[in-house]
Amino acid sequence: MAESKARQVTLRSIADQLGLHVSTVSRVLNGRADDGARAASGDTATRIRRLAQELGYQPDPHGSGLRTGRSKLVGVLVPRLSDLVLAMIYEGIDEAAGELGLTTITANSRDDDKTRRVRTKMLLARRVEGLIFGDASLDSGFLDELAADGGKFVLVNRRAGEHPSVTADDLLGGRLAAEHLLGLGHTDVAVIAGEPYASTGADRTAGFVGLYRDRGLPAPRVVHSPFDTAGGRLAAERLLADPNRPTAIFAVNDFAAIGAMGAARDHGLTVGTDISIMGYNDTPLAAELPVPLTSVSVPMRDMGRRALQMLTRLLFGGEVRSERLPPVLAARASTARIRPAAL
Amino acid sequence: MAESKARQVTLRSIADQLGLHVSTVSRVLNGRADDGARAASGDTATRIRRLAQELGYQPDPHGSGLRTGRSKLVGVLVPRLSDLVLAMIYEGIDEAAGELGLTTITANSRDDDKTRRVRTKMLLARRVEGLIFGDASLDSGFLDELAADGGKFVLVNRRAGEHPSVTADDLLGGRLAAEHLLGLGHTDVAVIAGEPYASTGADRTAGFVGLYRDRGLPAPRVVHSPFDTAGGRLAAERLLADPNRPTAIFAVNDFAAIGAMGAARDHGLTVGTDISIMGYNDTPLAAELPVPLTSVSVPMRDMGRRALQMLTRLLFGGEVRSERLPPVLAARASTARIRPAAL
DNA sequence: TTCCCTAACCCAAACGTTTGGGCCAAACGT
DNA sequence: ACGTTTGGCCCAAACGTTTGGGTTAGGGAA
Structure with a gap:
């Protein structure tokens, strides 16, 4: 050109x-x-x-690809690239791919099984050498089918079945969140748990709820919602409508948490004093919000890098073991010690 | 596979x-x-x-690409995909590309000229048929060089020189913002103007400042900053440190505006009553923030779609004319009528 | 009956690379 | 002096498509 x-x-x-x-x-x-x-x-x-x-x-990649059968392409399927979390993971993937002379092609599945299949077929038609799925669903047989067909892929962010994956330790992350809120004296808490088909939300919720149960405390209320701001707001509104509302809310996603903050404000509550709210992922936004958001930090870019590297290991014949990266708590002003007055 | x-x-x-x-x-x-x-x-x-x-x-695309000389690939260069605005534009591009049987490859330039060149070369090595640049810089000769070399491309979001582009009418958007704040009685205002090399920030600022000048009012203060939250916070802090601070701030980007909201809060100001702050782009986040953010809405996904369509027209021999899409104001609680007390 | 037409195919070359196998001449070993 | 090595290169086939140009057989027109 x-x-x-x-x-x-x-x-x-x-x-x-x-x-x-x-x-x-x-x-x-x-x-x-x-x-x-x-x-x-x-x-x-x-x-x-x-x-x-x-x-x-x-x-010319056409010439060499034809001759060698190698496209040096890898496909990346995500729910949506406009989800900051996935965008950052993708940046990690692409960065690592570039270092290895690979090019990535990405597509959105919108967490819809039909779209997922269509887009995957398109990527395969492009002769990608392998795939990275950031949209694994706990309840779809798609990945099993693909694996049975000999498809080479790894998962990132979300796990599913026994397929090789690079995720954060979401169970641990959920426990960290619970420990934090418990440490501040919150015993009446709720979880905005995200979509039930995503292991991220499910595991974070399980870890969180598990710790409360282990301590013999009443089980936190759990309400599902989309992973975005509007979803978080709606979920929080449901929680806050309850006459004896929780003193703290754990949202499994920063954006949902921001939505929850909005809902809290609508209810005349000041976040961090009247109610504690925390998120997950420690998005760059979290620290900069008017009320800085307590969150759980996960190495998104690094997750992407590792996923790509795992995929290449897989492609070059190696066996691979799933990796689980440790999250770390980032405490900020949106969570605070419980004030009896708040009740 | x-x-x-x-x-x-x-x-x-x-x-x-x-x-x-x-x-x-x-x-x-x-x-x-x-x-x-x-x-x-x-x-x-x-x-x-x-x-x-x-x-x-x-x-097999290798076979047909080799024979026909067509790769059915288009390259998309953006500053960073983890910038929500660019991610949404890219989604529009990719969507339209899919409808035409084209595949997109994207890369981050981080608004760095060296990276921009390297990544572009990689895309060309992949034999993309055309390029879409979302990272056009007002002060780099790169695009001129590429055009002189016969490169086929269009710009999106940011314009530069006479190269064909699909942008929003940022000058108009800036005026809309100014009209809004003026209508609320704000005569002492400031602009957080983004990076000087980006036409988006420059045009929005020019439109905004232009209207104030047209009305014979003192020129708004203008301070530059990165387009992200941290940048907005820093810029706002500089503005608020001034003993006679502005009564309203126009940030040319929602994320910068969010940062500014944080800074305002740090200064003990309540956004929407003590000070008005508005952003730009009408990111999905804006409406859902604890204090909903006044912003200027631009059709990001549609911009992407149109850019891709313009590129294909260009590739198939047609001449093309730049498009400028109209923005519309989205007024919310973060801006309000000036209260004399606030001074 | 002869000629032409058309429907329904086949042939072969070309695109740019890669790669296992030549081939030739010079240098070397004995 | 003669065989062997080896450095330095060339040959040719193959990958999967596309596409301009055959070729054949059967049917219709004259």
Whole structure:
């Protein structure tokens, strides 16, 4: 494209200009070091390299892909890229892919099974070498089918079944959240748990609820919702409508937490004093909010990086073991010691 | 990949199984309608189609790309995908691309000229047919160079030079913001203007400042900052440190506005009563914040869609004219009529 | 009956790479 | 002096498609 008139610069054009054979040029430019060394004299090799450089030669992926059967493409399926969490994970994936000479193609599944299948088929039609799913659903057989068909993939962020995955330890994260709120004296708490099909929300909720149960306290109320701000607001409104509302709310997602903060304010409550609210993921936004949001920090970009690396291990024959990264609590002003007056 | 053992299903394998020639199969499956009709009898055609369907044939893009010289790929360069605005624009681009049988590849430039060049080169090496830049910079010659080299591209969100672009009418948006604040009685205002190299911030600021000047009012203070929350907070802190601080702040970006809200709160000010703050883009978050944020709504997804469509027009020989989409004000609680007491 | 037409195919080349196998001449070993 | 190695290169096939141009057989017109 950058040379629409000047025709493509190809191995052949370089070879012709130098009076060499195309295979010689190929070996020098792309063969493994030893192969290239035997293919041409040092002098010829530098002449080739210099001309290639000068002409801005870039191997045509169609040609090499056709010959080698390798596309150097990996597909990434996410619920939606406009979800900041997934966007950051994707950035990690793409970063690591670039370092390995791979290119990523991404698509949104909108957490819809039909779309998921269609988009995956499109990625496979593009001959991706492997896939990374950021939208794994606990209740869909899709991944099992794909694995049975010999599809190579890893999961990121959400786990499902026994498929290899890179996730944060959401169970632990949920416990951290519970410990934090308990430490502040909150015994009457509620969870905005996200979508039931996502392991992230489910595990965080399970960890949270588990700790309260372990301490012999009444089980927190659990209400499901979408992972976004509007969903969080609605869920919180339901909770706050209750005459004896909880003194603290744990939302499994920062955006849901922000929605909950809005709902709290609508109820005339000041977040951090009248009610404690915490989120999850420690989005860059969390620390900068008017009332800084307590959250649980997970290494999103790193999760992406590791997922890509795990996928390449998988592709090059290795067996892989799922990884579970540790989360860490980020306490801020949105959660505070319970005030009896608040009741 | 889905058939790692069963070997690829190719035109040849289909042809062999039916005792036909590969070219016949190709014409039926992929030729234009008339070509396909002349290539085989209706009966043969259905046999071919049925088998292809049954085997799940998907044309190999390496093969067809090599032959036709078309990759059906378009490259999308953005500052960062973890910027919600760009993510939504990209979703629009990708959506429209899918409808046209195109696939998008995206990369982050981090608004850094070196990275921009490197990533663009990578996209070109992948043989994208055209590019969409969401990271145009007012002060870089890069796009001019690329255009001179015959590169096919359009800009989205930000404009630059005379290159074809799909943007919102940011000048108008800035005026809308100014009218809104003026209508509420704010004559002492400030702008958090974003990065100077981005046309978005520059135009919004120019429109805003222009209206105040047109009305013969003192020129608003203008302070630059990154487009994110932390940047907005810092900029606002500078503004609020001034003993006679502005009664309203216009941030050219919702995230910067959120940061500004945080800074205001730190200064003991209640947003919407003690001080008015407004943002830009009308991010989904804006309406759901504890104090709902007044913003200027721009059709981000549609901008993406149109950019992709404009690019295809450009690729298929047409001339194109830049488009400027109208923004609309979304007034909310974060801006209110000035109270003399606030001074 | 002869000629032409058309429907329904097949043939072959080309796109740019990669890669296993030549081939030749010069250098080396004995 | 003669065989062997080896450095330095060339050959050719193959990957899966597309596409301009055959080729054949059967049917219709004259």
